Amino acid sequence: MKQTIQIRCKNNKKTQEVAIGSTLSDVYSQFNLNMSYGPICAKVNNVVEGLNFRLYHNKLVEFLDLRTSAGSRTYTRTLFFVLCKAVHDLYPTGSVVIDIPVSNGYYCNLKIGRDVNLEDVDNLRNRIQQLIDAAIPIRRHHVPTEEAIKLFKDLGTHSKVKLLETMGSLYTTYYDLDGYVDYFYGALLTNTSQLHLFGLEKYYDGLLLRIPSMDNPSQLGEMVRQDKMFEVFKEHHRWQHIVRVGTVGELNNAVQKGYASMMINVSEALQEKKLAYLADEIANRKGVKMVLIAGPSSSGKTTTCKRLSIQLMTNGIRPVQISLDDFFVDRELTPKDEKGEYDYESLYALNIPLLNQQLTALFKGEEVELPRYNFQTGKSEMSGKKLQLRENDLLVMEGIHALNPELTAQIPDEQKFRVYASALTTILLDTHNYIPTTDNRLLRRIIRDVKYRGCSAADTIRRWPSVRAGENKWIFPYQENADAMFNTAMIYELGAIKTQAEAALEQVPENCDEYAEAYRLRMFLKYFVSIPYDMLPPISLLREFLGGSSFSY
Numbered sequence: 001m002k003q004t005i006q007i008r009c010k011n012n013k014k015t016q017e018v019a020i021g022s023t024l025s026d027v028y029s030q031f032n033l034n035m036s037y038g039p040i041c042a043k044v045n046n047v048v049e050g051l052n053f054r055l056y057h058n059k060l061v062e063f064l065d066l067r068t069s070a071g072s073r074t075y076t077r078t079l080f081f082v083l084c085k086a087v088h089d090l091y092p093t094g095s096v097v098i099d100i101p102v103s104n105g106y107y108c109n110l111k112i113g114r115d116v117n118l119e120d121v122d123n124l125r126n127r128i129q130q131l132i133d134a135a136i137p138i139r140r141h142h143v144p145t146e147e148a149i150k151l152f153k154d155l156g157t158h159s160k161v162k163l164l165e166t167m168g169s170l171y172t173t174y175y176d177l178d179g180y181v182d183y184f185y186g187a188l189l190t191n192t193s194q195l196h197l198f199g200l201e202k203y204y205d206g207l208l209l210r211i212p213s214m215d216n217p218s219q220l221g222e223m224v225r226q227d228k229m230f231e232v233f234k235e236h237h238r239w240q241h242i243v244r245v246g247t248v249g250e251l252n253n254a255v256q257k258g259y260a261s262m263m264i265n266v267s268e269a270l271q272e273k274k275l276a277y278l279a280d281e282i283a284n285r286k287g288v289k290m291v292l293i294a295g296p297s298s299s300g301k302t303t304t305c306k307r308l309s310i311q312l313m314t315n316g317i318r319p320v321q322i323s324l325d326d327f328f329v330d331r332e333l334t335p336k337d338e339k340g341e342y343d344y345e346s347l348y349a350l351n352i353p354l355l356n357q358q359l360t361a362l363f364k365g366e367e368v369e370l371p372r373y374n375f376q377t378g379k380s381e382m383s384g385k386k387l388q389l390r391e392n393d394l395l396v397m398e399g400i401h402a403l404n405p406e407l408t409a410q411i412p413d414e415q416k417f418r419v420y421a422s423a424l425t426t427i428l429l430d431t432h433n434y435i436p437t438t439d440n441r442l443l444r445r446i447i448r449d450v451k452y453r454g455c456s457a458a459d460t461i462r463r464w465p466s467v468r469a470g471e472n473k474w475i476f477p478y479q480e481n482a483d484a485m486f487n488t489a490m491i492y493e494l495g496a497i498k499t500q501a502e503a504a505l506e507q508v509p510e511n512c513d514e515y516a517e518a519y520r521l522r523m524f525l526k527y528f529v530s531i532p533y534d535m536l537p538p539i540s541l542l543r544e545f546l547g548g549s550s551f552s553y
Helices: 024-030 069-092 118-133 145-155 158-166 227-243 248-256 259-285 301-315 350-362 437-452 459-475 474-479 491-504 515-525
Strands: 003-007 014-019 041-044 045-051 059-064 096-100 105-110 138-144 172-177 180-182 199-203 206-210 290-294 317-325 367-376 379-387 393-398 416-422 486-487
Touching: 014 024, 024 041, 024 059, 041 069, 041 437, 045 301, 045 515, 069 105, 069 118, 069 172, 069 180, 069 515, 096 206, 096 227, 105 199, 118 199, 118 317, 138 145, 138 227, 145 172, 158 248, 158 393, 227 259, 227 474, 248 491, 259 301, 259 416, 259 491, 301 317, 301 393, 301 416, 317 459, 350 367, 393 486, 416 474, 437 459, 437 491, 437 515, 459 474, 459 515, 491 515
Parallel strands: 003 059, 290 393, 290 416, 317 393, 416 486
Antiparallel strands: 003 014, 041 045, 041 059, 096 105, 105 206, 138 172, 172 180, 199 206, 367 379
16 A cells, blocks of 8 residues: 655645655655745645645645735634633633724734723733743644534534534534634644744724734734724624624524525615715815725725715715726836836826816816726827816716825815725624635625626736735725725625625636635635525615626726
8 A cells, every 4th residue: 555645846846755644744844945934834736724734645735934815814813813712811701802904903802891901911912922932732623513513502602603503514623722722714823833923912992913014024014003994893893783793603694594685775774874974974064076985996986986976966966977097197108017017006007197187177167178098009088078067066086096195186185075995894704703804805806807807716816916915005005094984895795795706716727826715715605605696786886796786887
């Protein structure tokens, strides 16, 4: 009987015979790789696995460090686990909720029956460091799901029980740290000593857990105040408390019991009420001549713009929309990125002087002829479309750069009302597993690109890192400039987009690099009970991506 298998290593393009049943950690040491910030995890046949994963057949393996998205997720999950263990050790009757990604960290709601003070933060920080210094193994257990459900029922962790009961999986993986057990979505590190850096600070009424920067893992990510965004998350949590749906298990239960229509109607009504409030605020602010709507990719800016325009009309205001896409410079004048490719995400891909010149003229009551960008020729042309503002007209302009002060530098601030729109996913998988907002937006974009732009899911996944880099450079630094923030995500959303997203993701072949991300997203969507998309109203923001909207795009 063969006692060895062949492992091909993508990192150094070498192949070696290893003992059957070897772990990824064992294999790493045999390939003599030297990774400064790893290994954290590895792709095995393009599926991300933890380093305790055992190999029984010939495989292609690529080891990942902390500078990769998968590595950062694995590191962060492990840090969550150690924090939960520290809370359990210091506050046996207390609990912690891993709640909101904010300020380049994670807000954690520590529930100990009283206000959290600085001494609590110091004690927890010290306990986490003790657990790291003790180099405690993290053990992985793969058991029948009914066994895992019984375990978590006995422990009183009801959010995990509801999640596992509604998933329909035969087997479940949980982890053990010195007798403390927990469930996490995705791989963990194999030993606490692999956590080389973390931060823990008091943040509002809870904690902020900070992680290493992906760009430079020897340093913590820069702490940036995001007070307005934090308040939007908290507001949506209050709404979720009203409908008693804060976790995916609770959402799935509601859908299975026939309450999907109610969840949709409440979510849509809350969103419409927020838009009506924004329209009222704009109408009541004297001197406002334009509304600027910005947000990252697939945040639903276009539908937000259309629905807000309707609400403005109910206030006696006539919205006039201008597209920033028509203000692109000629293609040969477009800035290039570090790869030498045209950087259409750059602010300077827009003709800023022309935009400001025309805005100034419009606000003086003059007539202008708007440009039109010809995407086929890559040239800016005059459109023949004349525009002159009348009384009660209000310019509405949406685009990724709309909140950047440089874009409208010649327009006085008192004439502008700024709205930041983003899909801020507030529902949790369970109390120790948050859902990244970027996953929500990526799934929206995959569906939209497949349906309307002729791009495959693999194409969208391939481009996503550069899109995210552009957002970090050009959008996120200005989000707190907004006069108002609008959350375009809905409680029921991931159940509604599940079917179309899964169909697109299943088309990604196993032999391409994007398969790992497609597989991860497919496994993530398995947590949700499907909601038929024909239950959505025709003006739902989700129909911008799913189709069937009463709006024209």
